[in-house]
Amino acid sequence: MRRVGLLSLPLLALLMVPGSAAAYPTRVQAVADEFRLTLSRTSVPHKRVKIELVNFGEDPHDLKLRRIGGTRTYVIPETLPGAHTTRTFRLRPGRYRVWCSVADHETQGMRATLRVRRD
Ligand SMILES: [Cu+2]
Numbered sequence: 001m002r003r004v005g006l007l008s009l010p011l012l013a014l015l016m017v018p019g020s021a022a023a024y025p026t027r028v029q030a031v032a033d034e035f036r037l038t039l040s041r042t043s044v045p046h047k048r049v050k051i052e053l054v055n056f057g058e059d060p061h062d063l064k065l066r067r068i069g070g071t072r073t074y075v076i077p078e079t080l081p082g083a084h085t086t087r088t089f090r091l092r093p094g095r096y097r098v099w100c101s102v103a104d105h106e107t108q109g110m111r112a113t114l115r116v117r118r119d
Helices: 003-016
Strands: 026-033 038-041 042-044 047-055 061-067 073-079 086-092 095-098 109-115
Touching: 026 042, 026 061, 038 042, 038 095, 038 109, 047 061, 061 086, 073 086
Parallel strands: 026 047, 042 109
Antiparallel strands: 026 038, 047 086, 061 073, 061 095, 095 109
């Protein structure tokens, strides 16, 4: 019994840190190649979302997000083949259109949808 009590103390301390869960953004990896855009998850809780664009292709790619019905465009700048770029955005709940805006990549298939949940 005593051993169980000792083990649970650090866990209890961790759980009691106020706002500890909110301190970390949700991570999403967006893998780009010709001509696909694959998100590691398609639904995230709202607030801070950390998106990493990883370019596995042979062309440069960028990433843009816009909430359907919204006017603001969130941008991860053009990223070279083999490179990755990370940005953290504060996103409102809704459905976001995600696409690569380089040349005609979007119409070739580099698009996805990200749902930002209210929870
Ligand atoms: Cu592209």
